Amino acid sequence: MCGVGVGQAFQVFMLSTYYASLVAIFCRYFVDSFHDPLPWATCRAEWGENCIDSAPQSNNDNNWNGGLNSGALNESDRIISSSELYYVKEVLREKEQIADGIGLPNWELVIGLFVAWLSVFLIIRRGVKSSGKASYFLALFPYVIMGVLLVRALTLPGSLDGIYYFIKPNWEKIYDPKVWYAAVTQCFYSLSVCFGNIIMYASFNKFGHNVHRDATIVTALDTATSLLAGFTIFGILGHLAHEIGTDDIGAVVKGGAGLAFISYPDAIAKFKKLPQIFSVMFFLMLFVLGIGSNIAMTSCTVTAIRDRFPNFKQWQCSLLIAVVSFLIGLMYITPGGQYMLTLVDFFGASMIALVLGIAELYTIGWIYGTDRLCKDIEFMLGRKVGLYWRLCWGIFTPLIMTIILIYFYATYEPLTYNDQTYPAWAYGIGWSITTFGIMQLPIWMFVAIIREPGNTLGEKIRGAFRPKKLWGPRDPLLREQYNKEIEHELLPKRGKGFWSSIKQNIFG
Numbered sequence: 060m061c062g063v064g065v066g067q068a069f070q071v072f073m074l075s076t077y078y079a080s081l082v083a084i085f086c087r088y089f090v091d092s093f094h095d096p097l098p099w100a101t102c103r104a105e106w107g108e109n110c111i112d113s114a115p116q117s118n119n120d121n122n123w124n125g126g127l128n129s130g131a132l133n134e135s136d137r138i139i140s141s142s143e144l145y146y147v148k149e150v151l152r153e154k155e156q157i158a159d160g161i162g163l164p165n166w167e168l169v170i171g172l173f174v175a176w177l178s179v180f181l182i183i184r185r186g187v188k189s190s191g192k193a194s195y196f197l198a199l200f201p202y203v204i205m206g207v208l209l210v211r212a213l214t215l216p217g218s219l220d221g222i223y224y225f226i227k228p229n230w231e232k233i234y235d236p237k238v239w240y241a242a243v244t245q246c247f248y249s250l251s252v253c254f255g256n257i258i259m260y261a262s263f264n265k266f267g268h269n270v271h272r273d274a275t276i277v278t279a280l281d282t283a284t285s286l287l288a289g290f291t292i293f294g295i296l297g298h299l300a301h302e303i304g305t306d307d308i309g310a311v312v313k314g315g316a317g318l319a320f321i322s323y324p325d326a327i328a329k330f331k332k333l334p335q336i337f338s339v340m341f342f343l344m345l346f347v348l349g350i351g352s353n354i355a356m357t358s359c360t361v362t363a364i365r366d367r368f369p370n371f372k373q374w375q376c377s378l379l380i381a382v383v384s385f386l387i388g389l390m391y392i393t394p395g396g397q398y399m400l401t402l403v404d405f406f407g408a409s410m411i412a413l414v415l416g417i418a419e420l421y422t423i424g425w426i427y428g429t430d431r432l433c434k435d436i437e438f439m440l441g442r443k444v445g446l447y448w449r450l451c452w453g454i455f456t457p458l459i460m461t462i463i464l465i466y467f468y469a470t471y472e473p474l475t476y477n478d479q480t481y482p483a484w485a486y487g488i489g490w491s492i493t494t495f496g497i498m499q500l501p502i503w504m505f506v507a508i509i510r511e512p513g514n515t516l517g518e519k520i521r522g523a524f525r526p527k528k529l530w531g532p533r534d535p536l537l538r539e540q541y542n543k544e545i546e547h548e549l550l551p552k553r554g555k556g557f558w559s560s561i562k563q564n565i566f567g
Contacts, residue, residue, distance in 0.1 A: 060422055062503035066415045066496045067255040068363040073407040073492065074254070075356040076384045077400045079175045080391035082349035084320060085342050086171030087150055092338035099145035100328040106144045111302060113142040113328035140299060142325040150320070154394045157481060161395030168392035172385060178350050180381040183358050184374040204344045205287055207337065208326055212294030215329065221297020224308045225289050236466040243463060244409040249281055253416035255359045262362075266532055267439055295326045319345065357381070398485075401476045406489030411496035413464055418500055420457040426524055429453040430564045431545065438541055446566070453565045 091098050102110035147153050152165060212218050232238045247253050261270065293308070299322075300308045327338045361376050391400045423432060429452050433444040473480050474489070481489075504523070513519040531538040531545075 060419075061507060062500040063415050063419050063422065064255070064363065065503060066411060066499035067253065068360055069496050069499070070408055070411045070415070071254045071256065071356045072360045072380075072384070073403055075353055075360065076387040077391045077403055078349065078353055078356065079172060079179070079384060080168070080388050080396065080400065082175040082346060082353065083168045083171030083388075083392055084150060085346040085349055086174055087167055088320065088324065089339065089342040089346060092335055092342055095335060097324075097328055097334055097338060098149070099142040099324050100334070102141045102144070106141070106148060109138050110141055110144055111138050113140050113325045115329050115331060140321070140325050142328060143321045146320045146324075151397060152394045153397060156479060157395055157398040157476070157485065159395070161390065161393040161399060163394075164389045164392045164396075165394075169389065172388050172392060175350065175353070176381045176385045176388075179353050179357050180377050182350075182354055183361060184377045186373055201344050201348060202284075202287075204337075204341050205291060208323065208341070209287065209291045209294070211330065212291050212298070212326055215294065215298035215301075215326075217297045217299075217301025218294035219297065221293040221295065221300065221308055222290050224297065225293035236463060236470055239463045240413070240467045243413060243460065247409075247412045247416065249285065250278065251355070253412045253419060254356070255363070256355045259359045259362050260355070266534070266537065267441075269440060271436075271440060271442070291326075292322045295322045298329075299325065357384070398476050398481070402474065402481065402485055402489050403492065405474050407492040407496070410493050413460070414497050415500070417457065417460045417464060420452070420460060424453045424457055425564070427526065428564050430567050433567065434545060438544060449565055449567070 096114065100114035101112045150165075150168075152162075154160075154162060251257055261268075264270070296308050300306065323341060324338070327334050327341060330337055357377070357380055360380055361373070364376050364380075365371055365373065390396060393399075423429075429449055432452065433449060436442075436444050473486065475481070507523040508516075508519050511519040511522040513522055531541045
């Protein structure tokens, strides 16, 4: 498990470095929101003839006179909203090819990046608990803004077509391993599984805290929030498709990190009365959410370092990580920054998260043992774990995740951005990042075996794959009670053969 922990700490550090660059863009949009009119609401002459205003047009005034037949659009002929062109040409100043180099950082985004990391440092320099007071505001405020935007989206013509496109299944995609891979990694991001954040925060709970209730609430709210955001975004996309005269809703906007900077600003620009108020509130919400997420990720890295080096003071460790992350983050706010962000996101976060997540499943389910895990939960919460969860943790989830990973690698295609392949050196950097994160597993497994006392290699290996004697509750009385119960419950497993051990591990 040490290798999984180190790998996840490295992975979440890489994630936090580029996540802060998105917060920097939130800052840029927040400042721009005070302008009248909003700078992305209307087209500019230098953006070309394929631009259409995001702001609502009068019946006798239309900034685009081409007309489109229903169907898919070619990239060169695609009618693009002013909100998308503003994001690409004014905010990112994006280069057409990564081969042109990444360029120099945008000074406006540098200021935003500095504000982002300064905010993170000031909050976590006193420890994890310092961010708890604002948790109610941080949790409820986004729903208010998102609800307002959803209501506005539903009043736009064509929005219901976009929502129908969102909920209508595409059964042909169910056989595509990339879809399942994307779904799994999205769940990882959305719920912060296999990133270390949940384990870090859970370590501050009381021993008997009702984690079953918390897990149920978090997963239910996460699903509801995803649906709410999906209805809002695709309602807006349906209206954009209606405006430019196409039935292909997927063709009206690019995906990726720019979706939040294109679809939502486009919706805000359609408010006829005081869109600046909604824009300020929306990007303030995104900034607060972004800072909150980055606090969790950075706190995870700080906690991992300070657990290993307890003499390292909280503020010193926080400052070091903030400075290093700021310097690395400058790469992501250059004209070629989105190329690098996509590369690091794929190789440094998504791929490492999946491999380490599978390793964690097998370690917990079959080395530590599903049965022992269920006994631990019963000891902590006073309730038995059902057969469904035993089968999921022991068989179904590890098996499905393994099949997805194997199938993904078997059908792997080189990563692209804007339909462009990366140069060979970029793929080399990406695979080096992935290898470094995944290699923590065998490296620390080898270290654990070497450090384990024993006369033979077999004794060392068996000892390294067992919980330590001090494993259990921190409270001495609880640990004594725990050891007695666990010893009694797991005793039938010993000396009964291989298949009997497997049966007990799953069924208890």
